[in-house]
Amino acid sequence: MSGTTNIDRRSARRQETVAEIVAAAWELAREEGLTGLALRDLGARVGMKAQSLYSYFSSKHEIYDAMFLEGYLAFAEMVETTSAEEAGNGDPDALLRRAARGFVAFCTSDPARYQLLFHRTVPGFEPSPESWAVALAAYERSRQSLSTAGIDDQASFDLWTALVTGLAGQQIANDPGGDRWEQLVDPAVDMFRVHLRETANAEGEKA
Amino acid sequence: MSGTTNIDRRSARRQETVAEIVAAAWELAREEGLTGLALRDLGARVGMKAQSLYSYFSSKHEIYDAMFLEGYLAFAEMVETTSAEEAGNGDPDALLRRAARGFVAFCTSDPARYQLLFHRTVPGFEPSPESWAVALAAYERSRQSLSTAGIDDQASFDLWTALVTGLAGQQIANDPGGDRWEQLVDPAVDMFRVHLRETANAEGEKA
DNA sequence: GTCTATAATCTGATAGAC
DNA sequence: GTCTATCAGATTATAGAC
Numbered sequence: 001m002s003g004t005t006n007i008d009r010r011s012a013r014r015q016e017t018v019a020e021i022v023a024a025a026w027e028l029a030r031e032e033g034l035t036g037l038a039l040r041d042l043g044a045r046v047g048m049k050a051q052s053l054y055s056y057f058s059s060k061h062e063i064y065d066a067m068f069l070e071g072y073l074a075f076a077e078m079v080e081t082t083s084a085e086e087a088g089n090g091d092p093d094a095l096l097r098r099a100a101r102g103f104v105a106f107c108t109s110d111p112a113r114y115q116l117l118f119h120r121t122v123p124g125f126e127p128s129p130e131s132w133a134v135a136l137a138a139y140e141r142s143r144q145s146l147s148t149a150g151i152d153d154q155a156s157f158d159l160w161t162a163l164v165t166g167l168a169g170q171q172i173a174n175d176p177g178g179d180r181w182e183q184l185v186d187p188a189v190d191m192f193r194v195h196l197r198e199t200a201n202a203e204g205e206k207a
Numbered sequence: 208m209s210g211t212t213n214i215d216r217r218s219a220r221r222q223e224t225v226a227e228i229v230a231a232a233w234e235l236a237r238e239e240g241l242t243g244l245a246l247r248d249l250g251a252r253v254g255m256k257a258q259s260l261y262s263y264f265s266s267k268h269e270i271y272d273a274m275f276l277e278g279y280l281a282f283a284e285m286v287e288t289t290s291a292e293e294a295g296n297g298d299p300d301a302l303l304r305r306a307a308r309g310f311v312a313f314c315t316s317d318p319a320r321y322q323l324l325f326h327r328t329v330p331g332f333e334p335s336p337e338s339w340a341v342a343l344a345a346y347e348r349s350r351q352s353l354s355t356a357g358i359d360d361q362a363s364f365d366l367w368t369a370l371v372t373g374l375a376g377q378q379i380a381n382d383p384g385g386d387r388w389e390q391l392v393d394p395a396v397d398m399f400r401v402h403l404r405e406t407a408n409a410e411g412e413k414a
Numbered sequence: 415g416t417c418t419a420t421a422a423t424c425t426g427a428t429a430g431a432c
Numbered sequence: 433g434t435c436t437a438t439c440a441g442a443t444t445a446t447a448g449a450c
Contacts, residue, residue, distance in 0.1 A: 014415095017415095032330060033328075033329075033330030033331070034328075035242040035328070035329075035330060036330035036331070038442075038443075038444095039443080039444065039445090040442080040443080040444095048415095048416075048417095049416075049417065049418085050443095050444085050445090051416085051417080051418085051419095051444095051445080051446085052415070052416050052417075054444095054445070054446080055415055055416075056415095058445095059444080059445080060443095060444065060445090115326070115328065118376070118380060119322070119326065119328075119376060119379075119380050120318075120379075120380050120383075121240075121241075121242075121322065121326075121328050122240075122242075123239055123240030123241075123242060123243035124240070124243070155390075155391060155394070158377065158387060158388060158391055159391050159394065159395060159398070161373075161377055162370070162373035162374045162376070162377045162388055162391065162395070163369070163370060163373055164373070165373050165376055165377060166368075166369035166370055166371070166372050166373020166374070166376065167369040167373070169325070169326065169369070169372055169373065169376055170365065170368055170369045170372060172326075172327075173325060173326050173327050176327075180365060181365060181369055183362075184362060184365055184366050184369065187362070187366065187402075188366060188369070190402075191366070191398060191399065191401070191402035191405075192398065194398070194401050194402070194405070195394075195397075195398035195401070198397075198398075198401070199394075221433095224433095245424075245425075245426090246425080246426065246427090247424075247425080247426095255433095255434075255435095256434075256435065256436085257425095257426085257427090258426095258427075258428080258434085258435080258436090258437095259433070259434050259435075261426095261427070261428080262433055262434075263433095265427095266426080266427085267425095267426065267427095
């Protein structure tokens with residue numbers, strides 16, 4: 001009787017614990033720096049010995065991988081929110097502004113996450129194919145959303161990502177907690193919009 | 208007889224060794240990652256026991272500090288080269304292009320250095336006041352140089368640094384060894400130039 | 415699934431001989 | 433100034449009892 005249910009319960013409990021561990025890992029990464037994360041501290045934070053973590057993850061890199069995955073799930077959610085039709089009643093300029101603000105806020109709200117997702121900073125760590133797939137899907141979703149705002153070629157999108165990661169990076173590195181670069185998000189979007197218009201014109205002239 | 212000379216010789220020899228250690232530290236940082244640098248490996252690389260490094264540096268952070276300092280000296284040199292009058296016969300647009308290309312090449316040629324100089328990625332490390340002074344001077348020199356190309360307010364310069372560090376960061380993280388974002392440097396400069404023209408117009412209209 | 419015990423190694427750093 | 437010796441502790445990770 002109810003063998004499956006017990007298994008479900010057990011795996012649900014397990015997933016809870018896994019999630020708790022990953023949450024604690026993020027906490028520690030924020031406090032100690034991404035590469036300062038230590039399994040001893042992590043175990044202590046969730047009320048376990050460090051060794052017990054190996055019941056849930058087979059290596060430290062696997063924990064980083066779970067963090068990476070979770071980070072990109074949060075990224076995807078942010079993309080979805082800023083892309084929402086209702087939020088901007090179809091105005092492409094408003095969409096661009098929302099996307100840029102959302103992205104920079106996403107980054108500055110968690111510098112450790114910004115580091116893990118957008119820079120290769122943990123020695124030896126490489127995301128698993130599964131996590132990469134999620135990252136890529138989120139990236140594609142973002143690209144698709146912004147294509148409706150006029151960013152419809154790869155080069156423009158690459159320039160866009162450089163611009164927004166650059167704003168976030170400068171804010172985090174040189175004015176943590178402040179808004180010196182966050183203030184520049186709207187001007188940067190204006191600048192980028194002119195660029196879009198000009199490249200569109202150039203295409204038109206060629207035709 | 209030549210007591211001072213002996214001291215000079217000795218301190219010169221010492222400086223040579225210090226420079227050798229820092230050079231080896233950069234090598235290792237490039238190979239193992241900036242935070243993967245270990246004193247044992249560093250000692251081995253220069254033909255010493257790790258403990259002997261303490262004759263030259265009193266802590267690991269002090270080595271990072273020397274790397275930081277050296278990095279900003281190289282940065283200053285790059286700024287000087289790209290700012291050179293001769294290199295662009297006074298054409299402000301050419302200066303902007305040279306500055307951007309020079310900066311991105313400076314970053315991509317050494318990702319570990321990019322990380323140390325422009326992101327806070329080593330847990331617990333903070334540059335000494337002396338090193339900060341050099342960094343700040345190089346920053347100011349860059350700002351001064353680019354002010355002759357029309358970047359004459361802080362906000363525009365901040366936007367500029369976000370743009371070029373962003374291009375470099377994306378190149379390093381997502382296409383190491385390639386040129387996907389490096390190709391976008393000139394288009395990015397064009398985009399930025401239009402921004403400069405527009406903000407200048409806006410200022411003019413206010414007056 | 416968590417523990418103890420511990421392996422095996424690496425960490426940065428110090429003391430003191432030469 | 434470099435060495436040996438070593439500290440004191442951290443690190444990730446495994447084996448096996450409960």
